[in-house]
Amino acid sequence: MKTPLLDIVKARPLIGDGAMGTQLMLAGLEQGGCGEAWNLTHPDKVLGIQRRYADAGSDCIITNTFGGSRIMLNRHGHAGDVAEVNKAAVAIAREAFGGKPGYVLGDVGPFGGLMEPYGDFTEAQVRDAFNEQARALVDGGADAIIIETMTSLEELQLAIEASKAAGAPCIIGSMAYDVTLDGSTFRTMMGIDPERAAAFIEEHGAHVVALNCGTGMEMERARDAVLRYRAVTSLPIMVQPNAGVPKLVNMKVVYDESPDHMGCGVVPLVEAGASIVGACCGSTPDHIREFRRLLDAHLATLSAGARA
Numbered sequence: 001m002k003t004p005l006l007d008i009v010k011a012r013p014l015i016g017d018g019a020m021g022t023q024l025m026l027a028g029l030e031q032g033g034c035g036e037a038w039n040l041t042h043p044d045k046v047l048g049i050q051r052r053y054a055d056a057g058s059d060c061i062i063t064n065t066f067g068g069s070r071i072m073l074n075r076h077g078h079a080g081d082v083a084e085v086n087k088a089a090v091a092i093a094r095e096a097f098g099g100k101p102g103y104v105l106g107d108v109g110p111f112g113g114l115m116e117p118y119g120d121f122t123e124a125q126v127r128d129a130f131n132e133q134a135r136a137l138v139d140g141g142a143d144a145i146i147i148e149t150m151t152s153l154e155e156l157q158l159a160i161e162a163s164k165a166a167g168a169p170c171i172i173g174s175m176a177y178d179v180t181l182d183g184s185t186f187r188t189m190m191g192i193d194p195e196r197a198a199a200f201i202e203e204h205g206a207h208v209v210a211l212n213c214g215t216g217m218e219m220e221r222a223r224d225a226v227l228r229y230r231a232v233t234s235l236p237i238m239v240q241p242n243a244g245v246p247k248l249v250n251m252k253v254v255y256d257e258s259p260d261h262m263g264c265g266v267v268p269l270v271e272a273g274a275s276i277v278g279a280c281c282g283s284t285p286d287h288i289r290e291f292r293r294l295l296d297a298h299l300a301t302l303s304a305g306a307r308a
């Protein structure tokens with residue numbers, strides 16, 4: 001039997017995967033199209049992307065279900081396909097490993113709106129949507145659920161509860177931070193700082209504290225976040241920074257942090273306490289290959305040192 005994710009991260013750091021959204025665009029998904037529907041309509045394209053990540057050395061692959069809740073799918077007329085979209089996504093991610101051991105993390109992204117009294121969605125609607133998605137991911141056989149790009153603790157809580165109710169074997173709570181205008185610190189769009197988020201994630205029974213995406217959260221800032229998490233929690237930490245800040249070049253969104261540049265931050269992240277290092281928007285299989293190479297070199301040096 002495969003070692004559970006929560007056990008393996010105690011033994012060694014793992015490499016996550018890179019971006020899905022920007023890779024789907026490269027594969028032909030139009031701006032504003034429903035990337036999650038591709039799990040049913042273009043499974044070969046999704047598999048191709050994830051297989052490149054697995055081949056580059058990802059230990060963990062995140063399902064193509066960021067917008068896979070009923071509320072998000074409804075915008076594209078796919079509200080009736082929640083279970084199929086999410087189960088197919090788990091199967092594709094599993095297939096990407098090609099029989100190698102690896103961990104499939106079922107992705108739950110924000111529901112994409114605001115709850116009452118600020119917005120139009122009731123708490124019950126959001127809860128139902130997360131419950132339905134989490135159940136499909138767990139039924140599909142995901143090794144964990146990653147609740148990603150969260151900015152609000154209320155929404156995060158509903159998604160954690162849904163993951164628990166679905167029986168997820170491991171729950172990862174991942175926040176998106178933005179660097180403040182004066183550059184002195186970072187917090188989520190809803191004003192949550194990393195200490196508060198980590199304490200909240202732990203209190204509510206999730207198993208891994210994480211951060212992904214955000215604005216201005218490059219590898220060095222992500223390292224600050226890991227240190228701030230580590231100061232308040234002993235839970236494993238996962239990190240997935242963007243490949244820099246998006247820039248508009250010839251009407252195309254470009255992320256400009258190269259694999260080399262981002263790679264320099266990998267070992268410092270692990271030394272600061274990160275157990276899983278992947279990357280978010282704009283990253284590619286080349287980024288992940290470089291992360292893998294640098295982490296393996298670092299681990300080899302450590303074990304040579306331990307033998308000497």
Ligand SMILES: [Zn+2]
Pocket residue numbers: 212213214242280281
């Ligand atoms: Zn991102």
